[in-house]
Amino acid sequence: MFKTYKAQAWLLLAPALILLVAFTYLPIGNTIWRSVFGFGVQMGNQASPENYARLLDDPVFWQVLKNSALYALITVPASIFFALSMALWVNGKIAGTGFMRLSFFTPTMLPMISVANIWLLFYSSEIGLFNAVLGWFGVSGVNWLGNPDTALYSLMTMTIWKEAGFFMIFYLAALQTISPDLYKAAKTENASSLYIFRRITFPLLMPTTLFVFVNALLNSFKLIDHLFILTKGGPNNATNLLLYYIYENSFSFFDTAYASALTVILLLILIVMALIQFGVIERRVHY
């Protein structure tokens, strides 16, 4: 009896297990192994912490880490803020909400590569839209993507524009599940709109906010397509993000061992953040 059940259990687990092992666990193991034994593209036979020691002395790595942190710190809350604001706006009973929803959602439907190309036309210093508009007011243009001080923020602006519409859809769906009776009850109790938002709408949206937060954070680390079009990590690594730096190391510099060490660091960061999100924040969310 037990034996057959065990076999069945393994059989039922098999599809998921095979996929997870082949495409997640084995590559992770391989990465860790390579980061310890690897040496350039070669494999050594002696375990050494050399690749990790290099990390600590690599100023570009620290620059990249700082960029990634700043990128997440700004794009995640900003995307959430705009997503929620837009959702609240188009959830109302005003004319033309259908058109507004579509407009807000359009950036999501475009591939990141096309978005980057469109924004390249906005940002470019000679023919760009932004500088042209500034020119009308007699303000001299800024080299948005060429200046290390503005390049990263320019990328952030584009990312927020792209992401907020997508997250708006989740907020919109969540808003529509809140019973209108709750708002009626609150209104008869003389609650102001702000009070209703603070004590009812926002707390009831917390599960969505958590979901959106997790996704926005993951995206901030994994979505780097636009770097290939806009800046390639430049100028002087001002817009280089961790994943792009990993890509550069493994496929441009062919230093897979160092790239593996970087990947392990990225993995650790993501694991720690996931633990914080689901361990600490989830306990404070009402479902």
Add this chain to the structure above:
Amino acid sequence: MSFLSISNLSKDYAQHCVVNDISFSIEQGEFISLLGPSGCGKSTTLNMIAGLEVPSRGQIHLGQNDITHLPPGKRGLSMVFQSYALFPHLSVKENILFGLKARRVDKQEQLKRLKHAIELVGLEEHINKKPSQLSGGQCQRVALARSIASQAPLCLMDEPLSNLDTKLRNEMRNELRHLQKSLGLTVVYVTHDQIEAMSMADKIILLNQGKVEQQGSPESFYQTPESTFVARFIGHPPMNLITSHEHIIGVRPEHIEVQNVGHKAKIKNSDYQGAATVINVDIIDGPFHGSKNIQLSLMGKHQLTEGSDLTINWSEQEQHLFSKSTGKRIAGI
């Protein structure tokens, strides 16, 4: 001047008139019931009183004040919903305190009212639970406590017992009526359930297609229905309407008896309901020959064969007459 008076209230939705020129008034401490089939405009009327919908025409006065265009929170009323409308993420305590906090009531006063309200509905030990941990009846008690704590002079209830099962509904009916009387609450109670209206209300306002069909005491609805609509709506099973050549004759099933002389009828089926047996017959002889599906209600259990004949009769005093053309009651015949 009455406590709450509704004058010529109307509501149109895109040319369609949902509430059509309704007027009625309520005295302080009265329990009145807005009764009617679904779609008759009773909930719309209640929402207009609450300020959740804007009337197309007409006025609403509460006390001396014209509240027709005041926002809901400024009208001095509380509301209990069919869905309970409890805030799912807040505890029982916070649900009750919600309105008091929104109104910035003094902290001491808040706790005093909370304690009073929670004791009245008997939920002291559940005060820190979330609504999802409570049963339907308990949820509705919390909603009731929230309404009591607001100390609003007028309480509006929108089918508050319709989501509860029959047994609980009967208990809550008594409890609600008891609370209303002991606190002296003025209640406007919307329901489609005639038993709720008949057993709780001081006064019933029956709506049909956006108009007041009849208003008055529960007894008047049973004893002197003003139209065939009222006659068919109140009573269980509903009143039989028999068309004669001059009028429509109405007789309640419980007033029909099996006698030796009277109208000959054929039994179609009988329905044993415990205390009574409801028998469905077709009259096959006499002046009402051809009247089908006449129902009579006999006390106790009666074993009757389908298709067999019996003779039914009723006393003239129990008979109601309605005009054939308008369906209105004809008095004094």
